[in-house]
Amino acid sequence: MFGFYRVAAAVPKVRVTDVSFNIEHIIDLWKIAAKNQSAVILFPELSVSSYSCADLFYQETLHSAVDVGLSKLLDESIHLDTVAIVGAPLWHKNRLYNCAVVIQKGQILGVVPKIFVPEHKEYYEKRWFSSGKDVKNEMIEVAGQSVPFGVDLLFKRNSELIFGIEVCEDLWSVVPPSSYQALAGATLLFNLSASDEIVGKSDYRKSLVSSQSARCMAAYVYASCGVGESTTDVVFGGDAMIAENGSLLEQGERFLDESQIIFADVDLARLKMMRISESSFSDGECREFRIVNLSDVPQIVQLNRFIDPHPFVPSDKKVRTKRCKEIFSIQAAALAKRLEHIGSEVCVIGISGGLDSTLALLATYKTYEILKKDPKDIVCVTMPGFGTTGRTFENARRLCEGLGVTLKTVDITNACLDHFKVIGHDPNEHTIVYENVQARERTQILMDLANKLNGIVIGTGDLSESALGWSTYNGDHMSMYAINVGIPKTLIRYLVEWAADTHPDISEVLQDILATPVSPELLPSQDDDTISQKTEEVVGPYELHDFFLYHMIKSGATPKKILFLAKVAFKQKYDDETIKKWLKLFLWRFFSQQFKRSCMPDGPKVGTIALSPRGDWRMPSDAVVSEWIKELERVE
Known part of the structure; x- marks a missing residue:
């Protein structure tokens, strides 16, 4: 389909620490994405356990449930070509990491830890999680599988479909990890997030996603956890966005009490060529990444995207x-x-x-x-x-x-x-x-x-x-x-x-x-x-x-x-x-x-x-x- 791929951002219903409940809703949305020929579906940060577990992250019972839940995701996805990116707390070398887990056809392809772990105002993540900034060239045991683990992973199907992952605060940093992922060839960037709602924050979030997609000349998919998270001190609205090269293609509705999923067809071939012809892209710092190969992903049979007949003329x-x-x-x-x-x-x-x-x-x-x-x-x-x-x-x-x-x-x-x-x-x-x-x-x-x-x-x-x-x-x-x-x-x-x-x-x-x-x-x-x-x-x-x-x-x-x-x-x-x-x-x-x-x-x-x-x-x-x-x- 000329370099077009369908991607999805999902905000599932969630219960705090109720892993079985969370897994069921993740599976339901994953299957919807697969029926809609989505190449990749993104879920929010720590979507398997829920984000707002606080000191319950210290409990072995929770982590055992996460392991069982991930195993169920593997079993349910054996026949799914659509790649899923879910969030889970995972142990490695006696440290707990806030991770993105990449799954396709019953296999965990890789795990990417969060780099920038916030410890300010309402966020206390360093109380539980370690930064993954130095995790490279490592393997991790998850749900009985030994898989690549680190911030040096990119996932590739072909020269157009290459994606990288960052987690929430990573995007808010001075130099987001996705910038280096893009410079290493990633045309598609994903962010699992848990961004609470305060007045005016949603506009800034949208500008961050749009501007990062423009700066990286990439498609950027963002999914944040929803209202089922704990409201002890903050409220999560379930923001979901898909942007491409500075343009917001799709955005979900916040504060929904039900699961939601949004789709967009992104033009990765166009982004690849624009990097050659329209920027100083090749002069950027190119860091070393391990490449994890994907199996075949679904191909869209009909383009579901507005193609402007007058691209030189703003429609608004x-x-x-x-x-x-x-x-x-x-x-x-x-x-x-x-x-x-x-x-x-x-x-x-x-x-x-x-x-x-x-x-x-x-x-x-x-x-x-x-x-x-x-x-x-x-x-x-x-x-x-x-x-x-x-x-x-x-x-x-x-x-x-x-x-x-x-x-x-x-x-x-x-x-x-x-x-x-x-x-x-x-x-x-x-x-x-x-x-x-x-x-x-x-x-x-x-x-x-x-x-x-x-x-x-x-x-x-x-x-x-x-x-x-x-x-x-x-x-x-x-x-x-x-x-x-x-x-x-x-x-x-x-x-x-x-x-x-x-x-x-x-x-x-x-x-x-x-x-x-x-x-x-x-x-x-x-x-x-x-x-x-x-x-x-x-x-x-x-x-x-x-x-x-x-x-x-x-x-x-x-x-x-x-x-x-x-x-x-x-x-x-x-x-x-x-x-x-x-x-x-x-x-x-x-x-x-x-x-x-x-x-x-x-x-x-x-x-x-x-x-x-x-x-x-x-x-x-x-x-x-x-x-x-x-x-x-x-x-x-």
């Missing part, structure tokens, strides 16, 4: 609003620095009445506000040609008028006709020559005008166009500063929409620009003066291409996996063959158009995906796409 409106404001700030700060550095007062923008040039103008306008410059020094040039419609021309005029910038109109028709004569091209042949002559004529006008005004040309092309090479080389491909180059088409729409909400004086024209089909307007318009050349009819929907780009660059996903994810994300909108068709075109264009990206102008990086040849993306212009296409065509 409040987050999206914050993101839009931040992006405009990034663009404005970038352009302000460039203008101050070269001492230019004038920005020249080719304004078409389309989304990209609109965003470039809005960002430039914000820059001038910050620098307290006169917006009249923003010189917008509308250059009607063979395909310009009245709608886009009028929208360009209204937008410039509303912002109070300078607007010039330069009709390029005659200049293009003259050029056709020079190169011997029939203007009735609407080929790529017909289109590109117009694009290059417009760029020439902008460049020459910028020279005349001692200004710079602001590029309008975006990240999606750069990925597809959907620009005319040395035409709209070129500028003196490419302010939109880090922003994908799907996000640009929301940026303009946000601007419409925050600029009521130009809201109406921005809304009409948003409603206008994306087009370069290089082919003659229809008889009713409407756009005849619609970009998405030629290259495919930008929402698909942005989706393909995100997963290909972010995690190095294969065409087969990208196709699978797209089918899940867009199942209500596009059929499988349509998605496959546009993915094939995306791959072909992405490879064949690298030469344009290799000489793209400066421009600010905005998100995690960028294609600057000086920054994020270095690719030979003559790389061959055949292996990617062959894999895609093998998909039935």
